[in-house]
Amino acid sequence: MDQQELLRNNHFQLFNSDACNLLKHYLYDQIVHTVVTSPPYYKKRNYGKNEAEIGWEKLEGYLENLVEIFDLVKLHPRGSVWVNIGDTRDKRGSLLGVPHKFSSLMTEHGWLLADEVVWAKIEDLDDGETNGCCMTEPAPGRLNANGFEMLFRFVKTKKVSDAWSDTCAVRIPRQQASSAQVVRYLPEELMSVTTAIDGRNLHNVWRVKMGQTRRKHFAVYPPALVERPLAMTAPPRVCSKCMEPWERIVVMEQYDEVRSSKRVFGKYTSDEDELSEKSGRMDSGRQYISRKPVTKGWQPTCTCNAEFAVGVVLDPFVGTGTTGEVALKMGRNFIGIDLYKENIDISTLRLEETIEILKNKKLDPFQDQLFK
Ligand SMILES: C[S@@+](CC[C@H](N)C(=O)[O-])C[C@H]1O[C@@H](n2cnc3c(N)ncnc32)[C@H](O)[C@@H]1O
Numbered sequence: 001m002d003q004q005e006l007l008r009n010n011h012f013q014l015f016n017s018d019a020c021n022l023l024k025h026y027l028y029d030q031i032v033h034t035v036v037t038s039p040p041y042y043k044k045r046n047y048g049k050n051e052a053e054i055g056w057e058k059l060e061g062y063l064e065n066l067v068e069i070f071d072l073v074k075l076h077p078r079g080s081v082w083v084n085i086g087d088t089r090d091k092r093g094s095l096l097g098v099p100h101k102f103s104s105l106m107t108e109h110g111w112l113l114a115d116e117v118v119w120a121k122i123e124d125l126d127d128g129e130t131n132g133c134c135m136t137e138p139a140p141g142r143l144n145a146n147g148f149e150m151l152f153r154f155v156k157t158k159k160v161s162d163a164w165s166d167t168c169a170v171r172i173p174r175q176q177a178s179s180a181q182v183v184r185y186l187p188e189e190l191m192s193v194t195t196a197i198d199g200r201n202l203h204n205v206w207r208v209k210m211g212q213t214r215r216k217h218f219a220v221y222p223p224a225l226v227e228r229p230l231a232m233t234a235p236p237r238v239c240s241k242c243m244e245p246w247e248r249i250v251v252m253e254q255y256d257e258v259r260s261s262k263r264v265f266g267k268y269t270s271d272e273d274e275l276s277e278k279s280g281r282m283d284s285g286r287q288y289i290s291r292k293p294v295t296k297g298w299q300p301t302c303t304c305n306a307e308f309a310v311g312v313v314l315d316p317f318v319g320t321g322t323t324g325e326v327a328l329k330m331g332r333n334f335i336g337i338d339l340y341k342e343n344i345d346i347s348t349l350r351l352e353e354t355i356e357i358l359k360n361k362k363l364d365p366f367q368d369q370l371f372k
């Protein structure tokens, strides 16, 4: 059975290896649609005793090693790479600026920085309230810096808009999130974050709870942080022959916003015919016509006329397998790499468990079209 077939039957594959080595010598041919990962942060923690472990080099070497790994991935030409990365301080207490040095080096290597998301763990409001929580830390004469982390999205297209994305999958509901009118992208048991396929455009600050892990591994990220990146950039359907992603067929339709709670999406028009009793804008005098994206279905973008397969997700620093669990639940195939066998064992169990849970619930997100 070749690599491709194996993935198609099993839905996941885990490798105990140095990511760079494996991508260079074994996975060089494996098309990947989306990478979602969190590499070891700079000089933060030891995961084991292997010399190939990333994080303890000189800063320049660390950044170069990371970029080399992403360069080595055989990313689909319209694919995306999401990297969650944190900062480190030097002896004087100064931040090194690791996340932004990393994103600069990626762009020097030809990547486009498509999205820059702040993963807010806590926010301090001006009325004295706080939302969320984060780790406390000794912060002599400065702020607790654990309130947020960066999540970058890189693409390799000529323009950001040429990359494959399904923004409808991550839109914000126009109604109360609990309303029956909200058309979720995926049922709650497969994706915990509430999104609405005809909702408003998603912003770039996400408050996602830290989450807890019963697993013996630190520095894990919560599944909810991974869901939106996968929904938005990992195609649920691709051509099994050429791996081209299918696309959502969307038309913008006028809707009666009176019934929805917030007016936020639409466009202005000067078309006389459309001047109804709707509210106008004082400055331009033009009428506001509320429109929303309405999905008419999905279609292949190639002419192979082949069966469908699902998109392929890679995490080269798999740790406890969070990206893998989310990918499987969302019906994408997954490849994970970690330098330490212990982590591969933890991830294997977790992903087998996930497949088992899906089976027990009689959910088959790989075959049945459970996404909207
Ligand atoms: C921050 S953790 C990832 C945690 C993961 N996101 C999760 O939710 O569990 C980084 C991982 O990178 C692994 N690692 C370090 N150097 C590596 C290398 N050269 N190749 C592959 N994995 C490596 C570590 O063993 C560790 O599990």
Ligand SMILES: [Zn+2]
Pocket (backbone or CB within 6 Å): 239, 240, 241, 242, 243, 244, 302, 303, 304, 305, 306
């Ligand atoms: Zn095709």
